[in-house]
Amino acid sequence: MTPSPQNWTRVRRLDADRLSEELYARTGLRLTVEGPCPGGEVGAAYVRWPDGRRSVLKWRPDTRIEELRAGPLAVCDVLRAHGYPCPSTELALQVGHASVLVQELLPGTPVDRLDHEGLDRALALNEAQAGLLAPRAGIPPMPLYLLDDGPGYCLHEPLRRHSRRSRDLERRITALGADRPRLLTGRDVVHHDFHHGNLLWTGGFVTGVVDWDGACRGDRRFDLVTLRFGLHASEQAPGVADRLDDILDGLPEDVLRVSWAHMSLRMVDWAIRHFAPDEVGHWIDLAERRL
Structure with missing residues (x-):
């Protein structure tokens, strides 16, 4: 059964909090979860770094980080090198079966x-x-x-x-x-x-x-x-x-x-x-x- 919007928001919040703790345990970087990003069908939440800078925390279940580095992340590197408005990836880790990314929060x-x-x-x-x-x-x-x-x-x-x-x-x-x-x-x-x-x-x-x-x-x-x-x-x-x-x-x-x-x-x-x-x-x- 597809979760209701309210339940889906709660599930994403729980996942984001758990992943933030996992990132802290792995890297020593404390990211404060502000709340889920609006829309979309995959997990994404706004987070804040200790210096106040905001980013986007994303996670993809059943995905290897190596696959993302060889495909989507490599594509984004090419785009940014050509001045295309594509977010940079600030952190990329494998957490269990999921790939976890922290990406630049673009304006707009x-x-x-x-x-x-x-x-x-x-x-x-x-x-x-x-x-x-x-x-x-x-x-x-x-x-x-x-x-x-x-x-x-x-x-x-x-x-x-x-x-x-x-x-x-x-x-x-x-x-x-x-x-x-x-x-x-x-x-x-x-x-x-x-x-x-x-x-x-x-x-x-x-x-x-x-x-x-x-x-x-x-x-x-x-x-x-x-x-x-x-x-x-x-x-x-x-x-x-x-x-x-x-x-x-x-x-x-x-x-x-x-x-x-x-x-x-x-x-x-x-x-x-x-x-x-x-x-x-x-x-x-x-x-x-x-x-």
Whole structure:
């Protein structure tokens, strides 16, 4: 059962307090937990250092810190070297089965409603991700999971069991995956969860892009498909989604179709397992537009 928002906040607070004590025992650094970060599906909390500086404590269960260093953290190092507004990692430790990170707290607040200026900024950020990983061949490419399950997301069985529409959608996804590579390759940075809620904004400018936990190598245009699914979650400024749809219409079919299939599987599976039953059809409606 998915915890209620109140219980989820309490669980995150307990985890953050426990991890703060573990970090103190390991490093001698005392971080005071202020409270959970708003939103998101993974653990994150605001913490304060002894000198008063604030950071973000994040933890990922069933993840090895070596995997993060070889993938997402390496990607963020490349981004920051090119002036991209990506948070630095101030501390990274393995605590049992979980990877624990303390990351820079960037200024700004998340974008709740994307307008045309915000879309312009998002598109510029996406363009800035092009080709950055050309010299970093060791950073892993993005898996698509069109034929098999991802690690806790992109699960196929929930779609097979839920309804006729979701079963039909899953069949189309696997049929497409049977004729395509299992990886989305490329030389670009892929954020992997590039929606407007992960953009920090202040004074008319994007001051940060956060939640790089799934960052990898691939085709940056995948993130535009992710952004389109993010716009579907809530009402946006008039014309913004249509404008992004026009951009997607111009993408190469081999990029657009597999990216759309991946995001359709990801969001419909997540909606079935975590959202209210009447929300599932909302995501199937979007998925069926291009599948």
